[in-house]
Amino acid sequence: MKPNYKNILQVLVVFLFSNVMNAQFLSASDTSGSSVKKYKNIINANKDIVDFIEYSLAEKGLPRHLRNLALIESHFDRNITSGAGAVGVWQFMTAHANQYGLTEQNRTDLYKSTKTAVTSLTNLYKKYNNWVTVVAAYNCGEGNIAKAMQAAGSSQYHVFYKYLPTETINHVKKYLNACYATGELQNVLSNYNSSRMNTVFFVNGGSKKNNEQLAETDINAGFNLNIIADELDVEVDKLLSWNPGITEELQQKGESTLYLPTDLMPDFLLRKNKILSRSIKEGNTLTTKQ
Structure with missing residues (x-):
């Protein structure tokens, strides 16, 4: 999968803006x-x-x-x-x-x-x-x-x-x-x-799973994987294929690394708060839909 450079630039803009805010804090x-x-x-x-x-x-x-x-x-x-x-x-x-x-x-x-x-x-x-x-x-x-x-x-x-x-x-x-x-x-x-x-983003030399270039970020057990998949418009099974073992790690450790294709990571980062709010409201079930 070829990187979507428009979305890559979007992530970098978000990151650089957050760095400015972070530098002030x-x-x-x-x-x-x-x-x-x-x-x-x-x-x-x-x-x-x-x-x-x-x-x-x-x-x-x-x-x-x-x-x-x-x-x-x-x-x-x-x-x-x-x-x-x-x-x-x-x-x-x-x-x-x-x-x-x-x-x-x-x-x-x-x-x-x-x-x-x-x-x-x-x-x-x-x-x-x-x-x-x-x-x-x-x-x-x-x-x-x-x-x-x-x-x-x-x-x-x-x-x-x-x-x-x-x-x-x-x-x-x-x-x-x-x-x-x-x-x-x-x-x-x-x-x-x-x-x-x-933690937030890898462009070159990043993680690769299933021959796809992936970015990574951290999530905790408050996130519902079903809702992440729904918000990103991907199948839950596909999400789990990028993240083998994530359900068990979230249940056991309360946190895990989330891997997503580089063209999906910007959407996740921009919707992260909404996804967490939905997860809390609808229940943070970590299993796939039946």
Whole structure:
């Protein structure tokens, strides 16, 4: 199937417009000299700890700006305990620590807690594919992220963030402010936008199934596959042939990648909110019509 370049251009226009809106939202909220000085002073006062953290991150191929997560979490104080019971430089809660085999006592151990944090961040990135959502998930947990995505009908942070706890929203803002102070904000935002582009659309070198050029986007279990097919005027069986196993994945994980031909993806993106509204109203049954 040959790509429909008119529709490809339509997707790119939608994407670029959304990027402009996103740039206005995902930016440092405090670029004052006092804010920059505050963050830099904390880093300079804890140079040995910062060097170790940056080395540990780089060793596993993670960006050094993640050192700013520890910066906003604890100011690199290994003995600090939050009101909620989070402990150490990386502010591990007991359940989060236990998930990775870090004992409650070792949460104050810089070496062990940093190794655990690196593993946790690596796993979160594999799941979300951008550091903004990773920072949010590290703060409030993957369950809250999943709920926010489902409520918003989107896997994009700038869309679902409003359904997150206020503390988490502020946490992400602090992270962006810290990255501005360290001169790494553009790296974080470029990573976020690249993730969005890769998720929303592939032109050349994209996925191919059944010899068709396909684009991909994320959907959650709120979407009814029958309604997607109806809105796009395709047979449900055809939709399922592009997406083998999607019904089970949506039922088990609550989210999945949706593959569509490149000439249909623009229609889906433009009708996404309508499709979700219909799905909620008519029932989000994931099986085909009988």
